[in-house]
Amino acid sequence: MAAMRSVKLSGVCSQAVRQMTGMNACRLLQQRSFRVHGVRRQQTFDPTDKPQFPGASAEFIDRLEFIQPNVISGIPIYRVMDRQGQIINPSEDPQLSKETVRNFYQKMTLLNTMDRILYESQRQGRISFYMTNYGEEGTHIGSAAALEPSDLVFGQYREAGVLLYRGFPLDSFMAQCYANADDLGKGRQMPVHYGSKDLHFVTISSPLATQIPQAAGSAYALKRENLNRAVICYFGEGAASEGDAHAGFNFSATLECPLIFFCRNNGYAISTPTNEQYRGDGIAARGPGYGMMSIRVDGNDVFAVYNATKEARRRAVAENQPFLIEAMTYRIGHHSTSDDSSAYRSVDEVNYWDKQDHPISRLRHYMTERGWWGEDDERSWRKESRKMVMEAFEKAEKRHKPRPDLLFTDVYKEMTPNLTKQRDSMWKHVKQYKEHYPLEAYEK
Amino acid sequence: MAASARFLFRGANSKLYISSVKSGSYNQLRVTLLTSCNSHVKSQRRHAAHFTFQPDPVTTQYGPTQKMNLFQSVTSALDNTLAADPTAVIFGEDVAFGGVFRCTVGLRDKYGKDRVFNTPLCEQGIVGFGIGAAVAGATAIAEIQFADYIYPAFDQIVNEAAKYRYRSGDLFDCGRLTIRAPWGCVGHGSLYHSQSPEAFFAHCPGIKVVVPRSPVQAKGLLLSCIADENPCIFFEPKILYRAAVEQVPVEHYTVPLSQAEILQEGSDVTLVAWGTQIHVMREVAQMAQEKLGVSCELIDLQTILPWDTETICKSVVKTGRLLISHEAPITGGFAAEISSTVQEECFLNLEAPIARVCGYDTPFPHIFEPFYIPDKWKCFEAIKKMINF
Numbered sequence: 001m002a003a004m005r006s007v008k009l010s011g012v013c014s015q016a017v018r019q020m021t022g023m024n025a026c027r028l029l030q031q032r033s034f035r036v037h038g039v040r041r042q043q044t045f046d047p048t049d050k051p052q053f054p055g056a057s058a059e060f061i062d063r064l065e066f067i068q069p070n071v072i073s074g075i076p077i078y079r080v081m082d083r084q085g086q087i088i089n090p091s092e093d094p095q096l097s098k099e100t101v102r103n104f105y106q107k108m109t110l111l112n113t114m115d116r117i118l119y120e121s122q123r124q125g126r127i128s129f130y131m132t133n134y135g136e137e138g139t140h141i142g143s144a145a146a147l148e149p150s151d152l153v154f155g156q157y158r159e160a161g162v163l164l165y166r167g168f169p170l171d172s173f174m175a176q177c178y179a180n181a182d183d184l185g186k187g188r189q190m191p192v193h194y195g196s197k198d199l200h201f202v203t204i205s206s207p208l209a210t211q212i213p214q215a216a217g218s219a220y221a222l223k224r225e226n227l228n229r230a231v232i233c234y235f236g237e238g239a240a241s242e243g244d245a246h247a248g249f250n251f252s253a254t255l256e257c258p259l260i261f262f263c264r265n266n267g268y269a270i271s272t273p274t275n276e277q278y279r280g281d282g283i284a285a286r287g288p289g290y291g292m293m294s295i296r297v298d299g300n301d302v303f304a305v306y307n308a309t310k311e312a313r314r315r316a317v318a319e320n321q322p323f324l325i326e327a328m329t330y331r332i333g334h335h336s337t338s339d340d341s342s343a344y345r346s347v348d349e350v351n352y353w354d355k356q357d358h359p360i361s362r363l364r365h366y367m368t369e370r371g372w373w374g375e376d377d378e379r380s381w382r383k384e385s386r387k388m389v390m391e392a393f394e395k396a397e398k399r400h401k402p403r404p405d406l407l408f409t410d411v412y413k414e415m416t417p418n419l420t421k422q423r424d425s426m427w428k429h430v431k432q433y434k435e436h437y438p439l440e441a442y443e444k
Numbered sequence: 445m446a447a448s449a450r451f452l453f454r455g456a457n458s459k460l461y462i463s464s465v466k467s468g469s470y471n472q473l474r475v476t477l478l479t480s481c482n483s484h485v486k487s488q489r490r491h492a493a494h495f496t497f498q499p500d501p502v503t504t505q506y507g508p509t510q511k512m513n514l515f516q517s518v519t520s521a522l523d524n525t526l527a528a529d530p531t532a533v534i535f536g537e538d539v540a541f542g543g544v545f546r547c548t549v550g551l552r553d554k555y556g557k558d559r560v561f562n563t564p565l566c567e568q569g570i571v572g573f574g575i576g577a578a579v580a581g582a583t584a585i586a587e588i589q590f591a592d593y594i595y596p597a598f599d600q601i602v603n604e605a606a607k608y609r610y611r612s613g614d615l616f617d618c619g620r621l622t623i624r625a626p627w628g629c630v631g632h633g634s635l636y637h638s639q640s641p642e643a644f645f646a647h648c649p650g651i652k653v654v655v656p657r658s659p660v661q662a663k664g665l666l667l668s669c670i671a672d673e674n675p676c677i678f679f680e681p682k683i684l685y686r687a688a689v690e691q692v693p694v695e696h697y698t699v700p701l702s703q704a705e706i707l708q709e710g711s712d713v714t715l716v717a718w719g720t721q722i723h724v725m726r727e728v729a730q731m732a733q734e735k736l737g738v739s740c741e742l743i744d745l746q747t748i749l750p751w752d753t754e755t756i757c758k759s760v761v762k763t764g765r766l767l768i769s770h771e772a773p774i775t776g777g778f779a780a781e782i783s784s785t786v787q788e789e790c791f792l793n794l795e796a797p798i799a800r801v802c803g804y805d806t807p808f809p810h811i812f813e814p815f816y817i818p819d820k821w822k823c824f825e826a827i828k829k830m831i832n833f
Contacts, residue, residue, distance in 0.1 A: 152580065186613035195612050202579060203612035207603045213569045214604070217576025217584065221531070224558060224582070243596075247569030254564055255573075410610045411649050413619055413673040416702070416750045 074281035075296045077328055080303035083357055085365025087303075094303055094310075098372050104145065104302055105367060106381060108137040108360050111161045113385045114170065115333070117393055118177055118191075122337040126397065127177045129191045133160055135300070135332035138359025139264055141165050142305030143325075147232060147313055152218055153201045154211040154233040157192055158264065162234070166199040170388055174396030181443050186410070187402045208239040212248030212261070216322075219257035223320055230317050232260045232309075237326075238269020240283045249290040252322035259322040260312045261292075264299065266331035271344040287324035299329030300359040332358075401442045404430070493631070494819045495723040499690030500660055506693035515685040517659035517692045518547045518624070521666040522585065524696040526555045529583050531620075532670075534560045536570055536587030544589060545626055545685050571597035571623060575605050578618035578675070585670060588625040591679055592636040597623075598644070605675040606650030619673035624666070627655065627679035628720050629771055629817055634810035640719070640772035640803075642748045645677055646781060652676040652701060653748040657722040658684070659692045664699030665746060672701060681719040704752040706759070710741035713765040713827055716756060716782060718745045721769050721818070728823040735824075738831055748778055756782060757789045764795040765830050769818050774802035796833035799826040 051060055080092050087093045096104075115132040122130040133140065140161025147153075153162055160173065172184060176194050179187035185195060185203065195203025202211070202218075215233035222229045239245060240263055252259045263283045267274055280286065287294025293315070297304045305327055312323035330353040334341045341350070367373035408423040409415065415423075430437050502509060512520060525532050534548060540562045542549035552560035563570050567588055574586035588594045594601070601623070609617035629638045645653045652674050656662035662680065669676035707722070708729060717725045722744045729740035741759050745751060760766050766786055768779035779800040786798060801818040809816055 154576075184613050184615055185611065188613065189611050193611070195615050197615040203608075203616050205604065205607070205611060207599060210572060210600060210604050213572025213600070214576035214579065216569075217573035217578070218580035219576075220533075220573070221577040221580035221582035221584075224531070224533070225580075244568055244572055244600075247564075247566045247572060250564045250566065251569045251573050255561070410614045412652075412750070413609065413617070418750055418753070 069280055069285075071279070071281045075284045075294070075326075077296050077298050078304050078308060079298040079301050080307060081301055081362065081366055083362060083365075085362050085367075085369055087366075092303075092307065094307055096303075096306075098370075100145070101363070101367060102372060104141050105360070105363050105373065106385070107141050107161065107165050108302070108363065109381065110385045110389070111137050111140070111164050112360060113382075114160075114164075114173060114389050117386075117389050118174075119333075119337065121393065122191075127191055129337055130177065131157055131192045131336045132333035133158055135330050135353055135358065136264055136266060137161055138302040138363070139262070139299045139305055139327045139329055142302040143232065143234075143260075143262055143309040143327075146306045146309035148229070150200055150227075150229055151313070152215075152222065152229065152231045153199075154215040154218070154231065155201070155204055156208065156211070156235045156239055156264075157204050157206070158236070159234045160192065160194065163194055163196060163199060163201050166196075166201065168194070168196055168199055168201070170392035171395060172196070174392045175399070178396040178399065179401060180396055180399035181402045182396070182399055183402065186406045188406075209235060209242035209244040209248075211235070212239075212242075212244050213251055214248075215259055215261075216248050216252040216255065216257050219252065219259035219322075220255055223256070223258050228317055230258045230260060230313050232262055232313075234262045234264065236269060237263055237265040237267075237274060237283055238272065238277055240286075241269075241277055249286070249292060249322070249324070253291045256320045257322055258316040258320050260309065260316055261287075261322060261324045262309070263324070263326045264329060265326050266299075266329045268331050268335070268341075268345070270335045270339060271341075273345075282326055282328075284324060284326035292322050292324050294324040294326070296326045296328060299327030300357055300362060302359055302363050329359075330357075403443045404439075493687070494814070494817055495720055496727060497658075497684065497688045497723055498726060499688075500658060502691040503660065503693070506697035507695045509691035509693050511689060512659050512663075512692040513684075513686050513689045514656075514659045514662050514680065515545055515547050517663040518666060518680060519549060519551065520692060520694065521663040521670070522548065522551055523554070524667065525583065525585070525670050526551060526559060528696065531581060532559065532583035532585065533577060534585045534587070535563050535573070537565050537589050538562060539587050543587065545682060547587075547624075547680075547685075567593055567596040568600055571600040571605065574621045574623065575600060575608065575618040575675075578621040579608070579616055581620070583620045583670060584618075584622070586621065586623045588623060590637055590639075590682075591625040591627040591641050592639040594623075594625055594641060594677075601645070601651065601675075601677070602648045606648050608650075608675075610650060617673070618675050621675040622666075622669045622672075622678060623676070624678045624680060626682035626685070628681040628683060629808065629813060630683045631813065632810065633808070635807045638808040638813075640679075640770065642679060642718075642770075643772055643776055643778045643781075646749045646778050648749075650675070651749065653679070654701060654746065655679045655681065655719040655748060656746065657681070657719060657744050658688050659690050661699055661744075661746065663692055664697055665701070667696060668698040668701050671698065676701075679719070683720055699746070702747045702750050702752055704746055704755040705744045706741065706755065707744055708740065708742040710739040710763065712739045712763055713767060713830060714741045714743060714756070714759040714763045715823075716743045716745055716766065716768045716779075717770065718748065719771070721771060724818070724820050725769060725823065728820045728827065731820065731824050732827050736828060736831060738827060740827070745782075751782070753785055753789070757786060760786050760790045761793045764793050766794070767799045767801065767823065767826055767830065769801040769823055771803050771817060773805045774800055775805050777802050796830045799830055801826045 081087050118130045119132050121127050140159055144162040144165035175182035177191040193204040215231050219231040284294045284296040295308050297308045308325050316323050332354050408419050538544055539548045540552050570586050574584040577584040605618050628640050642653050654665050654669055656665045666678050669678045715725045725742055729742050732738040732740050768782050770779055783798045801823045
């Protein structure tokens with residue numbers, strides 16, 4: 001065994017190998033295997049000996065040492081303003097105008113108002129399902145504001161603020177949740193599965209993380225078009241455990257895609273806390289493992305989110321490489337309307353984030369300090385936003401459902417003979433048994 | 445997942461490369477392999493090929509032709525696509541150097557490394573990536589190295605690709621995605637280099653599934669898949685990559701999807717198959733004629749989903765008997781779908797129970813392959829029983 005271990009390329013040979021750096025790895029290995037004749041014994045560690053393995057660029061080390069993960073003192077959390085809305089380091093202040101900041105605040109609170117009304121409407125059985133965005137409003141607005149409007153967005157399902165920021169009408173949000181005839185998705189998906197071609201927001205689907213490698217493919221295609229567009233892909237820390245996340249990170253790095261991965265780490269995947277989700281330093285720590293520029297930000301600080309996204313977007317497009325942003329936040333609401341989160345976490349814990357460290361209240365502190373927002377503004381905006389949401393809500397509720405024919409279209413681009421037959425057969429049946437079907441709720 | 449197995453396979457394949465393009469005969473190819481192996485000749489003797497490839501009559505309607513085997517006709521289709529469509533990209537495991545089956549040879553040099561490139565070894569990533577590229581408007585041609593390794597991408601195919609257009613109300617789609625994968629038995633591929641997974645996908649509305657039988661069909665059908673505005677899976681019978689040689693048009697042409705092709709008219713029995721099994725059935729039809737005086741109508745289904753019900757039913761109305769044969773296991777195989785549909789549509793015309801000659805309900809075995817496959821003798825016996833019913 002000792003002899004085997006000391007087997008080494010001769011000096012002449014290793015020099016020759018070094019000169020062949022242009023040669024591909026496979027041929028290099030063959031060359032080596034043919035030249036091992038000049039074997040000699042070597043007893044001591046040679047510090048000038050350079051590793052030649054094609055799989056990594058590293059030095060040899062003569063001590064046994066496992067690399068230890070650093071989870072106690074993890075990647076720091078980038079923050080621009082404190083909990084009272086005070087800018088901590090003036091050089092990091094994005095210096096956004098009063099109008100821009102007021103718009104941030106109004107979009108965050110409008111989203112919050114819409115969430116409250118739609119959540120209640122589900123409790124009353126008026127829509128079948130809903131997912132709120134409580135506590136994560138800052139991640140949506142801050143990142144959306146840092147993008148160009150034509151950048152393509154792939155989301156998970158808790159990013160309605162991105163759409164709202166881009167100008168998706170309240171009517172369209174409601175139409176989707178009510179699955180009425182105005183729904184762009186033709187009433188086929190569950191509530192909160194929004195999508196907008198015009199606003200470059202790819203339609204949401206329920207299977208987690210599937211959008212992650214898709215975002216890489218889109219970014220690759222956009223890179224080839226050379227129109228200075230980027231892709232952003234949102235996902236939760238739970239979804240990051242899926243195999244598709246691994247695929248997407250690795251593909252985007254090796255294929256050099258202008259893409260921003262935006263992870264919302266809100267501490268829970270339904271009932272599963274993060275210590276049952278992973279044992280490393282969160283999601284950000286995985287980025288470097290894929291050769292990806294990574295950062296962790298305070299997700300309740302809209303300016304920190306904005307700054308990080310802005311810079312990642314700039315560099316992703318300029319350098320054709322992916323960036324990973326992990327926004328630390330807290331899921332204040334239940335996972336969905338089908339979940340009661342008090343079954344697995346304390347009310348005190350939730351209250352802390354709702355009352356002490358909320359993205360909306362933090363931005364309000366910042367605005368109040370500058371005299372950009374007062375009690376009167378707050379009162380009138382609350383009233384106005386509530387009125388806008390209620391109007392859209394009532395309108396959506398009155399609207400008919402789409403024509404039942406739409407059950408059969410868009411399966412394929414064209415209607416197949418098989419589907420035409422099945423559609424005709426459905427109508428024949430429904431006409432015969434019409435009293436058993438809710439035809440009056442649907443468009444004719 | 446695919447890594448260790450494909451290494452083994454590539455070794456076997458490089459031997460095939462030497463002999464087969466010239467000979468085009470699987471029998472001859474086996475002999476070449478045998479003579480190159482000095483020891484244990486008897487124990488290493490493999491079963492002779494279970495089919496004989498017969499080229500279709502040369503067609504000149506699409507312009508000049510060139511002698512190509514199936515892998516070369518695939519390259520030709522990909523070449524035509526990359527030349528005509530600047531958004532088209534080809535990617536997968538090991539496609540850059542030409543692919544483990546040589547289907548992408550020369551394309552990277554001709555069209556650039558941003559259009560023909562290797563991906564990391566991850567099937568769910570390959571299909572997800574392809575969907576994304578198609579969503580952003582590119583023509584995405586993804587390769588899965590063996591159909592056996594398509595299952596890690598099952599979620600992306602079934603839940604995502606197939607449902608993209610429907611769930612978004614046609615706001616988004618991935619119609620420009622085509623997934624190619626080597627398919628079917630190969631003599632010694634065992635469990636994970638032999639599978640025919642088309643029936644798993646046939647249960648999934650929103651995708652198209654296509655299997656060609658020859659170089660001419662392969663190119664025409666693949667170009668149809670690439671041009672089709674729906675996500676398509678194109679299964680290439682890998683046993684034919686080198687064994688099937690015929691004159692293939694050099695320029696772009698298409699063979700329509702969802703259309704079965706009647707290869708031989710007959711009046712007593714309808715035979716339906718796809719891929720390599722067509723060549724088995726061609727021989728069966730000849731045997732039936734010679735030994736039993738039975739006239740068989742031979743139909744290549746070509747598109748598994750959405751399939752051509754009309755052509756099959758019309759034929760059965762005429763013949764009154766139907767034999768369906770596929771390599772995949774019988775239970776839940778696509779023959780079951782054809783069989784029940786034909787029974788429903790042609791009840792008054794059927795003169796015997798519909799016969800299914802398929803693989804057994806086992807994994808695909810290594811050394812027992814000759815006993816596993818639905819070869820010509822098994823099909824012949826089924827026809828005999830049907831005629832005497």
